[in-house]
Amino acid sequence: MGCGTSDCGTCGGCGGCRREIVLTPPEAALLLRLGEVAFLPVARRRDSETPVYLEEADYSPEEYGEALAWLQLKGLARLDYDLPLRNFDYAAYGDYPLHGSAALTAAGQEAVEALEVQGAEA
Structure with missing residues (x-):
């Protein structure tokens, strides 16, 4: 099976496709925070x-x-409004009636590990 083109990310066989994710500073901060606490x-x-x-x-x-x-669109985090955090005081979120949680996906965990090991390029 040949890859055929460049940077498609679909074949998984050649190892030559780029797996680069561009993050803004707030995205990187939240990603790292989710790596520390699991749920936000x-x-x-x-x-x-x-x-x-x-x-x-x-x-x-x-x-x-x-x-x-x-982060959700990039597949790095999951936002679930059906699973609010237990024993968390959502009082500060009083203007927002839908309470939920954010967590890393498997791809998000890989991204956290890459950031921790390799750092980030500005």
Whole structure:
């Protein structure tokens, strides 16, 4: 079976396809944080798909929300509004009626390990 083209990422046989993921600083921060604590609280409004994360102050809630959305789109994190964190006080998320959790996917765990071992390029 030949690969045929470049950077397709589908054959898995040649080892020559690039497996590069570009992360913004807020995405990298959240990815590393998920590598430390396994689950993070998230919330959102019923009329919006944008997640809200209020636990850190290095970036704005909007930046964290966008970062979480992109981590999910990149397949690095899973956001689940059917699984809120047990024993977590969602009081700060009072304006957001849908409470849930964020966790790494297997690809996200691989990305965390790569960041920890190789670092990140700016």
